[in-house]
Amino acid sequence: MTVPAPPSSALLRIDTEADIDTGLAHLIAADPRLAAVLATGGHPPLRRRPGGFAGLAATVLGQQLSTASAAAIGARLFAAIDPFAPAAVLKARPDRLARIGLSAAKIKSLKEIARALQDGSLDLSAIATMPADEAHAALVAVHGIGPWTADSYLLFCLGHSDAWPAGDLALQEALRLAFGLDARPTARQMIAIAEPWRPWRGVAAFLLWTYYRTVKQRDPVLPAPPTPAD
Numbered sequence: 001m002t003v004p005a006p007p008s009s010a011l012l013r014i015d016t017e018a019d020i021d022t023g024l025a026h027l028i029a030a031d032p033r034l035a036a037v038l039a040t041g042g043h044p045p046l047r048r049r050p051g052g053f054a055g056l057a058a059t060v061l062g063q064q065l066s067t068a069s070a071a072a073i074g075a076r077l078f079a080a081i082d083p084f085a086p087a088a089v090l091k092a093r094p095d096r097l098a099r100i101g102l103s104a105a106k107i108k109s110l111k112e113i114a115r116a117l118q119d120g121s122l123d124l125s126a127i128a129t130m131p132a133d134e135a136h137a138a139l140v141a142v143h144g145i146g147p148w149t150a151d152s153y154l155l156f157c158l159g160h161s162d163a164w165p166a167g168d169l170a171l172q173e174a175l176r177l178a179f180g181l182d183a184r185p186t187a188r189q190m191i192a193i194a195e196p197w198r199p200w201r202g203v204a205a206f207l208l209w210t211y212y213r214t215v216k217q218r219d220p221v222l223p224a225p226p227t228p229a230d
Helices: 017-030 033-041 052-061 067-080 086-091 094-100 104-119 132-140 147-157 169-179 187-197 201-216
Strands: none
Touching: 017 033, 017 187, 017 201, 033 169, 033 201, 052 067, 052 104, 052 147, 067 094, 086 104, 094 104, 132 147, 147 201, 169 187, 169 201, 187 201
């Protein structure tokens, strides 16, 4: 029996394994090709991290780094700045942050995010209530938050059901393999392919990462490293 999909504007969350099951049912009804992806890769696990400033900072740290490297730098950062708050990050000297392992670009990004939180131009509580596209736009409006970071924060830290990290290389490769594409799809092509999967593109991401791990026999570099609450 086909399960009717809720409207794409519905604010759905991936908080439990049952939510993943609900999402999978909708995805397979919308695109039967995903049934083979599930059969090959297996049931995707629930992947959640704490949100807020620390969760967003941890996601920034994960840019272009292995999960292990990002986690190590994050552990040092959160130990050095405790409690981890915007005012404390703004006061932290760049050379001190550099010694922890942050690049100049990431230091600048964290300070810009901290400044936006302090002046109210970034409201993470409000973002948690927005539809995926609106929340994405609000996040990338802040210097230092790119599309990958925005979508990863929405998916891993907020459990947003419709977050879709279209620029993630592992997702692109998984989709190429799963659908027999000649080349790895671009981020724009990923968005077009996943359009029928709304509002459960986040579960599709979990599904494809699990498929990638099975087919490639290695873990994808997942966007969100551990945060202080792990």
